[in-house]
Amino acid sequence: xxxxxxxxxxxxxxxxxxxxxxxxxxxxxxxxxxxxxxxxxxxxxxxxxxxxxxxxxxxxxxxxxxxxxxxxxxxxxxxxxxxxxxxxxxxxxxxxxxxxxxxxxxxxxx
Numbered sequence: 001x002x003x004x005x006x007x008x009x010x011x012x013x014x015x016x017x018x019x020x021x022x023x024x025x026x027x028x029x030x031x032x033x034x035x036x037x038x039x040x041x042x043x044x045x046x047x048x049x050x051x052x053x054x055x056x057x058x059x060x061x062x063x064x065x066x067x068x069x070x071x072x073x074x075x076x077x078x079x080x081x082x083x084x085x086x087x088x089x090x091x092x093x094x095x096x097x098x099x100x101x102x103x104x105x106x107x108x109x110x
Contacts, residue, residue, distance in 0.1 A: 004031040007039040013046045020050075023059035030060045035066055 006014070014034070018025055026034075034042045044075050045066045049056070 004028060004035050006031065006035055007042070010034060010039060010042045010046065013043060013050065016052050017046060018059065021056050022058065023056060024059050026063060030063050033064065037067070 015024065017023065034045070037045070045063065048066055049059075049062060
């Protein structure tokens with residue numbers, strides 16, 4: 001299944017980043033990672049990217065890095081805490097897809 005459901009606000013900001021920073025639409029893995037976050041956390045990650053003044057080489061990798069840095073807090077957690085957080089993040093993404101918690105499918109709009 002190649003569909004990922006994002007909240008409208010997350011989709012809109014992601015679309016704006018792609019347009020303004022001249023980046024392709026993120027791949028499905030990155031969209032799944034964003035969808036696994038709460039809407040507020042996903043928006044926080046994307047706002048940090050949007051407000052970043054440096055050039056972005058690849059949006060996919062930058063989003064992954066920002067999720068790692070801001071959401072999982074890997075620098076301050078032990079190895080076991082990191083693994084648990086990562087498993088929760090992966091589980092949330094799979095659970096939301098199975099339940100269809102997201103109301104919109106913007107996957108093909110760009």
